[in-house]
Amino acid sequence: MNPRDLFIEAAYVVASILFILGLRSLTLPDRARRGMQLAALGMLVAIVGTVVNHQIVRYEWILAGLALGTVIGYPLGVYVPMTAMPQRIAISHMFGAVAATLVGVAEFYSLGQGAQVERAQMAALGFEVLFGALTITGSFMAFGKLQELLPSRPVTFPGQNLVSMAMFVAAVVLFAWLLVEPANPRAFYAMVALALLFGISLVLPIGGADMPVVISLLNSYAGLASSATGFAIGNNVLIIAGALDGASGFILSIIMSRAMNRSFRNVLFGAFGAAPKASARSTQGLAVHAITPEDAAIQLAYARLVIVVPGYGMAVAQAQHQVRELASLIEKNGGTVLYAIHPVAGRMPGHMNVLLAEADVPYDKLKEMEEINDEFKNADVALVIGANDVVNPAARSDESSPIYGMPILNVDQAKQVIVMKRSMNPGFAGIENELFYGQNTAMLFGDAKNSLTKLVQEVKQG
Amino acid sequence: MHGVSLLELYVFILAGFVGFFTITRVPALLHTPLMSATNAISAISLVGSLVLAGADRGILPTLLGFVAVTSATINVVGGFIITDRMLKMFKRADRKGPAAPGGGARP
Numbered sequence: 001m002n003p004r005d006l007f008i009e010a011a012y013v014v015a016s017i018l019f020i021l022g023l024r025s026l027t028l029p030d031r032a033r034r035g036m037q038l039a040a041l042g043m044l045v046a047i048v049g050t051v052v053n054h055q056i057v058r059y060e061w062i063l064a065g066l067a068l069g070t071v072i073g074y075p076l077g078v079y080v081p082m083t084a085m086p087q088r089i090a091i092s093h094m095f096g097a098v099a100a101t102l103v104g105v106a107e108f109y110s111l112g113q114g115a116q117v118e119r120a121q122m123a124a125l126g127f128e129v130l131f132g133a134l135t136i137t138g139s140f141m142a143f144g145k146l147q148e149l150l151p152s153r154p155v156t157f158p159g160q161n162l163v164s165m166a167m168f169v170a171a172v173v174l175f176a177w178l179l180v181e182p183a184n185p186r187a188f189y190a191m192v193a194l195a196l197l198f199g200i201s202l203v204l205p206i207g208g209a210d211m212p213v214v215i216s217l218l219n220s221y222a223g224l225a226s227s228a229t230g231f232a233i234g235n236n237v238l239i240i241a242g243a244l245d246g247a248s249g250f251i252l253s254i255i256m257s258r259a260m261n262r263s264f265r266n267v268l269f270g271a272f273g274a275a276p277k278a279s280a281r282s283t284q285g286l287a288v289h290a291i292t293p294e295d296a297a298i299q300l301a302y303a304r305l306v307i308v309v310p311g312y313g314m315a316v317a318q319a320q321h322q323v324r325e326l327a328s329l330i331e332k333n334g335g336t337v338l339y340a341i342h343p344v345a346g347r348m349p350g351h352m353n354v355l356l357a358e359a360d361v362p363y364d365k366l367k368e369m370e371e372i373n374d375e376f377k378n379a380d381v382a383l384v385i386g387a388n389d390v391v392n393p394a395a396r397s398d399e400s401s402p403i404y405g406m407p408i409l410n411v412d413q414a415k416q417v418i419v420m421k422r423s424m425n426p427g428f429a430g431i432e433n434e435l436f437y438g439q440n441t442a443m444l445f446g447d448a449k450n451s452l453t454k455l456v457q458e459v460k461q462g
Numbered sequence: 463m464h465g466v467s468l469l470e471l472y473v474f475i476l477a478g479f480v481g482f483f484t485i486t487r488v489p490a491l492l493h494t495p496l497m498s499a500t501n502a503i504s505a506i507s508l509v510g511s512l513v514l515a516g517a518d519r520g521i522l523p524t525l526l527g528f529v530a531v532t533s534a535t536i537n538v539v540g541g542f543i544i545t546d547r548m549l550k551m552f553k554r555a556d557r558k559g560p561a562a563p564g565g566g567a568r569p
Contacts, residue, residue: 015506016477019503019506020480020484022499022503023481023484023485023488023496023499023500023503024484026488026492026495026496026499027484027487027488027489029489029491029492029549029552029554030554032492032495032549032552033546033549033550036495036499036542036545036546036549037546039499039502039503039542040502040542040546043502043503043505043506043508043538043542046506046508046509047508047509047512050508050509050512050513051512051516053512053513053516055513055516055517056512056513056516056517057516057517057518058516058518059516061515061516061524061525061527061528061531062512062515062516062531064528065511065515065527065528065529065530065531065532065535066531066535068532068535069531069532069533069534069535069536069538069539070535070539072532072536072540073535073536073537073538073539073540073541073543074539074540074543075540076536076540076544077539077540077541077542077543077544077547078543078544078547080544082548082551085494085498085548088498088544089494089497089498089501092498092501092536092537092540092541093501095505095533095534095536095537096501096504096505096507096533096534096537098529098530098533099505099507099508099510099511099530099531099533099534099537100507100510100530102511102514102526102527102529102530102533103507103510103511103514103526103527103530105526106514106519106522106523106526106527106530107514109522109523109526110519110520110523215497216497219497219500219501222501222504223500223504225507226504226506226507227474229507229510230470230474230510231470231474233510233513234470235509235510236470236473237506237509238506238507238509238510239470239473239474239477240473240474240477241503241504241506242504242506242507243473243474243477243478243481244477244480244481244484244485244500244503244504245481245500245501245503245504246478246481247478247481247482247485248481248485248496248497248500249497249500251482251485251486252493252496252497255490255493341490341491343490348493348494348497349490349493349494349496349497350490350491350492350493350494350495350496350497351494353490353491353492353493353494353552354494354495354548354551357548357551357552357553358551360551360553362553362554362555363491363552363553363554364554364555365555366491368489368490368491
């Protein structure tokens with residue numbers, strides 16, 4: 001091994017170690033920032049190691065790409081608001097997949113349209129462009145839905161699953177054919193096209209509330225595409241970083257699907273499109289008890305323990321700062337405020353934590369479901385802000401409910417429940433929520449931000 | 463060109479295990495930063511894109527390489543910045559915890 005190759009390999013080893021240390025630091029919130037700075041340093045080392053590669057003979061396109069990417073990437077890092085984080089993450093999966101897919105396509109093209117590709121390398125290229133292409137379009141669709149360029153409700157047409165499956169099977173058949181006979185450009189490009197179409201049909205039928213699973217899954221696919229790139233071009237640091245990303249997305253999709261009580265198979269095949277029909281159990285004849293901000297404020301002002309349950313509604317209303325303000329007032333009155341975060345609250349894993357941290361809520365008050373569920377019976381008030389399915393008791397009791405078996409927050413055990421909601425329209429899934437009709441539940445109708453602002457004023461005066 | 467070796471499969475499987483055992487210990491609190499962090503790290507495909515854009519294998523591969531370099535750089539630059547921005551926001555209530563890098567007043 002000549003000194004130059006030795007330098008390159010050493011740079012990649014250092015980068016891999018720094019990446020792993022960086023991810024490890026994310027287990028401790030206080031160390032996480034320093035750790036990720038190390039990971040960024042690792043990236044720099046890998047880039048420096050790469051540009052001395054003997055295959056690189058001209059630098060103008062490299063510099064142009066680096067410059068353009070920085071010009072686009074910098075504002076995407078600095079100016080995107082925290083509320084837009086789900087779509088920001090979705091589009092970044094697309095960029096990652098574009099890079100992996102194009103490297104794969106160009107590799108195939110420049111190796112004599114597959115004529116000089118060995119079978120093992122074809123396997124790597126195939127996985128690379130399959131995962132890559134379906135992640136490109138899938139992530140773009142997810143971005144469109146989250147950014148509300150596309151309807152966030154499930155878009156379905158008759159025979160959709162059949163069409164999706166047919167495309168998937170056709171792509172796999174082409175892949176198998178290529179493994180037998182790699183010098184087959186038509187099959188290769190048709191496979192890429194089918195994977196692109198499959199990505200669209202995979203995400204189109206998925207509704208907003210299922211987005212945490214989809215984003216995690218696409219995260220995993222983007223990682224696997226990177227890893228396959230590493231196999232295709234014989235680069236270990238790509239294999240390692242891609243495997244880390246793939247594992248991360250995979251774990252997150254399992255956590256998310258468990259939190260929604262969906263099967264593992266469901267996650268892998270993404271067949272979670274079908275919108276559940278309304279629950280068999282009717283709430284007709286039951287009456288809700290509405291409450292005024294004045295009365296709600298009195299209850300909050302004298303509460304010793306208040307548990308806030310945020311949901312997607314809080315993100316939509318961008319009410320996290322008002323939540324924090326209200327909590328400060330309650331704490332000033334001697335009460336304690338904790339936050340119960342359901343794993344799938346919001347549109348991506350950890351969505352609520354980021355929003356509340358942005359509003360300066362200390363992270364030791366953000367409690368995971370298992371940690372806080374026993375506390376609800378001690379709570380004087382549970383304040384539900386724009387959450388619905390994750391607090392629906394039907395998940396515990398109603399076997400006919402589509403969300404039966406899903407772990408939920410025990411909000412109904414609190415002495416008093418105040419639910420902030422825009423109207424009595426059932427949530428995305430169209431499931432009635434008995435919690436709203438409970439004896440100890442009061443509904444505070446209106447936009448969450450307005451209601452919270454009123455509550456803050458009332459508590460201040462009281 | 464090079465062939466895919468069994469050694470690479472070892473690397474993949476072992477890295478997958480390291481990832482699995484590391485990431486299962488990341489608290490739900492940091493799942494969003496985790497996502498943006500792994501995304502930024504997997505933009506290491508920049509390494510492959512750089513070689514492609516600079517190898518002069520003809521106009522089409524070079525152009526594809528240019529687009530790939532641009533896409534991957536977007537994730538490297540934007541991904542690490544936004545991860546840092548998020549992690550900066552997570553603070554403890556008590557003052558005893560280890561000092562956050564960068565310091566700053568706490569409530």
